Amino acid sequence: MVSMAHSTAPAAANGHTAKASAFTPGTTANGTLPENDASRKRKTAILPLEVGSRVNCRWRDGKQHPVKVIERRKIFSDGTNDYEYYVHYTEFNRRLDEWVKLEQLDLSTVETDVDEKVEDKVTGLKMTRHQKRKIDETHVEGHEELDAASLREHEEFTKVKNIATIELGRYEIETWYFSPFPPEYNDCGKLFFCEFCLNFMKRKEQLQRHMRKCDLKHPPGDEIYRNGTLSMFEIDGKKNKVYGQNLCYLAKLFLDHKTLYYDVDLFLFYVLCECDDRGCHMVGYFSKEKHSEESYNLACILTLPPYQRKGYGKFLIAFSYELSKKEGKVGTPERPLSDLGLLSYRGYWTRILLDILKKHKGNISIKELSDMTAIKAEDILATLQNLELIQYRKGQHVICADPKILDRHLKAAGRGGLEVDVSKLIWTPYKEQS
Template sequence: MGSLENTTENGEPMDLPPCNGVGGGDSSFALVETPPEKGLSRKIKPGILPLEVGTRVMCKWRDNKYHSVKVIERRKLNNGGPNDYEYYVHYVEFNRRLDEWVKLEQLDLDSVEADVDEKVEDKAASLKMTRHQKRKIDETHVEGHEELDAASLREHEEFTKVKNIATIELGRYEIETWYFSPFPPEYSDSLKLYFCEFCLNFMKRKEQLQRHMRKCDLKHPPGDEIYRSGTLSMFEVDGKKNKVYTQNLCYLAKLFLDHKTLYYDVDLFLFYILCECDDRGCHMVGYFSKEKHSEESYNLACILTLPPYQRKGYGKFLIAFSYELSKKEGKVGTPERPLSDLGLLSYRGYWTRVLLDILKKHKSNISIKELSDMTAIKADDILSTLQNLELIQYRKGQHAICADPKVLDRHLKAAGRGGLEVDVSKLIWTPYKEQS
């Protein structure tokens, strides 16, 4: 699990743009519009169908505009003719979470291109984008696979190229998925899965879920409640003691995290499940996991805010919570690498806000080590954050922090709101090493 993801969220672990209830599908992305110059009727060039995998073509998206896609896979329609296929496509300028199956009528066959030089095409697409669109893509298209060599990356993308589960039902939400998750083979033909929101068992049919809910006596995650503030609650779940629950959590999370591996050895991890509580029970909002013992000072392995709860500050809360646990342990912490696209943005925002808040209030000189001791943020992360903000100078053989109040205020404004705060007085927790 170690590197399932590390989130989280758009601007915060995984505070991705809101989707249908979200849902998923990330309908908030501003795709590059290329309107077709076509009439309603058209002749299909002979020999063009069925489209080959790798073909580039314009496709009508849910915004009723045409966008460039690449055919990733195809499948024959039941009882159809020799050319009756539907196609799994990737919108070439955007993250894989938008990939989807489309019907032939959504494709503009007059725009078909085969064997396009990808570098030339990428350059051409870049020229069509506004500066804002280019920045948006740069922020969301880092896939988090920096640790893979080229062969491993191709193998990963081939194995996970098609989403196997299109939607899930979890509690009162129906959620579109973003990525492939390696569910057991018997679920490979299920476009939709039904999850019990309390024990996370999953089923193929709604009736199975309804029968299960009549018997399931859980109303919260199967662990110790270590935090309760208002309607927010945090549960610590031991992967060794609750193996089925935590494995199911990993299957669920992988649907929204694009990373190399889903680990099955949950015994070595603790899972921190954030819930919203009401009179029906404690409903999972998101979670993070951490190794019970990490030699690299990792205080977080994977992090996810479920799509229906994104953009509400929960991702920032989860990051802050992981550092409060590090403070309780008397250690510095850092998230496991590589970070996902959204995770990197989230952490940069968190580090920026925490460090600049201290620098604004601190009147005298302060060292990076002192900042690390105060925040439990690893010194390397502090240094990289301040360098990224151009607040570090190298003088006389050592780093010096430049803390002009106007510059700090400008960076703080750019970092955005800090989200929900952790009320440390409500945290009742004993570090794992002391438990054992």
């Protein structure tokens, strides 16, 4: 399942910075609801806040933002029992969910949905229209294989991050999502990873002892690409099962919809590294099924947060297609694509296809484009239709290639990222290795 991890800079749904108000629409000046609305909503500051409450919260930008309380837990401070709250910023991606202290919450804005609470207690599984809509919206965003009940179970199971930060090489990285580490690691706020074998530990001292013994200075696989300081390693999940599983644990911290953790035998992992005199340091990876009947040439893809916005994601996508060309096959990423994954792929497909259309002045067929690029014909067709560059005439698709329109689309697609120098790729397809 493909998800693209990007930087944590928040953006409201409409693309603008949200301005949070002390009162929600429909309240009076003192923050109370008009009499006729009182049966539906109530403003309270009864502590501890209930799970499901909505309230404004001071975020790291110093501004107030609306949140929903996902979970709460007791903390002991100053000789008193208090609570902290795990909240979801409703304007932002789930990756920004976090534990907050009571003093960050504006209790004058507390809103509890009474009817939902009552309905939950009475029916157990019955959903309100709002909850049903939320399930449907999430369904579209990357869990098409789950029914509503399974999706609710997934959301319940993964709603709270179990690991807050990790140390990997010279970086300390804030995590984005829940990852199903073994239970003994769930009480750790921070995990320490060996950046070469990806073993993880609870304490810094354990990592230091491990690093004195670990003789790896690169991922445990075959180096199939080296260009300057960039290197790509191919790791067979069956030959290096522990590494593959550790990589999946790590990746899940930054991918919301990744589902592969243990069954790594059927996959190959392509790990991109920056190399220096200390070794080869992982910056990202993609995985790929050894045998795919659906022509999938990529299953999961991730660029680690410290290395994002440097063109590595685009490089990984391009690399997956170069492997398909070597195999003599067309390829496509595994579905469903996340919203960010779809954007990244559309950008790649747009740049590659429009460059060819410019050179050939549009005198080329979908089949020829597919043969040249290893991009599946359906993806080419969808991309050109999205750009409104294709028409259906007399029973066949006709490509429209006005140079000015092509240039405009190319400019909108942005820069192409790092180039893959195919002359530096030394690789034998898996079926030939076997």
